[in-house]
Amino acid sequence: MRFKFILIPFIxxxxxTVVVLAQTDSAVTEDKKVEEIKQRISSQINSNIASAIDVESGFLSSVNQDSNKFELNYNNKKIFINYDSELLKVFDVSxxxxxEISVSDLNEKDYLVGLGNNIDNEFHVLxxxxxxxxxxxxGTVMEVRKDDSAFLAIDELGNQTVVEIDRGTDLQIISEDKDEFSFQKAVFGKIKENDRVVYRFIASDSAHLDNISAEEVIIIPQELxxxxxxxx
Amino acid sequence: MNKEKIFALILGTIVGLGLGLFAIFGNKQNSNPTTNNIDEKIFNNQKPSEEQSDSIAESVDIVVEDQKNNKIISKEDKYTLKFTVPVDGLLVIVSNYDRDVSFVKSGNVSVDLNLAPAENTVKIVLYTMNNTFSVLQKDLKIYYFP
Incomplete structure (x- = not known):
């Protein structure tokens, strides 16, 4: 009788306990799944951070070193960018x-390009x-002004620009030899009316300019x- | 059934049930029963990318791959620019650090460009060989951060 008294609760x-062990096994399986999900979430977050990497650029309007903010201007649009003074690195590109330079080396109207993260509509530059x-x-050459070492170009929208050529201008003409096209060094005298041109210049503003000094001019002769x- | 048997049965049930319930609720506290739902919400609720929208908007012109709002971020100082042109023509590409010229047939085109640090301004110009001598153009910014 006493044996049965002990045996029944024991059984x-x-x-x-078997039920408990079964639950424990189930819990281990769930823990593994939770780990997997955590890893997937982490990978998703990293991917979102990568996709949040963005670039903002514009002309410097102001720097507020107290609130760690830059204000840029591009096409009459204001761009505000935040920075961390401990993390920010500033470079001059030539x-x-x-x-590497410092924030204090920057001047108003400098053209700046920032790499950072765009999170919640706020740009944080790194x-x-x-x-x-x-x-x-x-555009197309409308008129060659030999005395001024310049030509007048008109673009597809009808905008006219006087393009000045100076000693530093890299003047290139496109030529063809056996179906191979290449750039050849050219002189100002090679430019003719109705030639097509592609020209590169440096500006201190994003607005259209009537007169520019070209850094590089590519001539595509009309006859070609x-x-x-x-x-x- | 005598009193001892009944008592043993009740005692065993209470102790076993107690242990079982403790194990069940203890494990439930450590695991989150809504994780599967979270999983589905995070990975299934994705919006169409902006790149897809851009490619739809620019279906009739020089269409450049891998660009977002005419911006490309490159990890290297060289970039293979891939795009499609609708007609044959003389293709001139000028950037602030490189240039290229070739005659291309309509369809896919790829051109290797060397990049300078930070912003690279790129102009793609296609002098078409159709009857109207028209010019197609595309402006791009490619950014390379060393």
Whole structure:
């Protein structure tokens, strides 16, 4: 009788222990799944951070070092960018070279390019680059002004621009040899009316300019296009 | 059934049930029963990308791949620009650090460009060989951050 008194609770305890162990196994499986989900969430967050990497650029209007904010201006649009003074790196770009400078080296109207994160409509810059504002335009030569070392170009929208050529201008003409096209160094005298041109210049504003000094001019001779048109 | 048997049965049931309930609720506190729902919400509730919208908007012109609002961010100082042109023509590409010229047939085109640090301004100009001598153009910014 006493044996049965001990045996019955023992059997019941064993039974419920089996249930407990089953639950524990189930919990281990769930823990694994939770880990997997955590990893997927982490990977998703990293992917979102990567996709949040963005670039903002414009002409410097002001720097507020107290609130760690820059104000840029581009096409009459104001761009506000935040920075962390401990993390921000500022570089000056010249050709393929970059030199680290400080925020205090920046001047109003400098053209700045910021790499950072765009989160909740706020841009947080990590690296800031100061460089020339490069413009590239194309058009047709309307008039060659030899005395001024310049030509008048008109673009597809009808905007006219006087393009000045100076000693530093890289003047190139496109030529063809056996269906191979290449750029050849050219002189000002090669430019003719009705030639097509693509020209690059540096500006201190994003607005259209009536008169520019070209850094580079590519000449596409009219006769080359006509010949291509006939042959092709 | 005598008193001892009944008592043993009740005692065993209470102790076993107690242990079982403790194990069940203890484990439930450590695991989140809504994790599967969270999983589905995070990974299934994705919006169409902006790139897809851009490619739809620019279906009749020089269409450049991998660009977002005419901006491309490159990890290297060289970038293979891939785009499609609708007609044959003389293709001139000028950037602040490189240039290229070639005659291209309508369809897919790819051109390797060297990049300068930070912003690279790129102009793609296609002098078409159709009857109207028209010019197609595309302006892009490619950013390279060393």
């Amino acid at each position: 019941l305890i064993i039974s419920f 050709g393929s070279k970059t030199t 690296n800031l680059y100061r460089q020339d504002f490069q413009n590239i335009a194309s 296009l006509e010949q291509l048109h006939v042959n092709k």
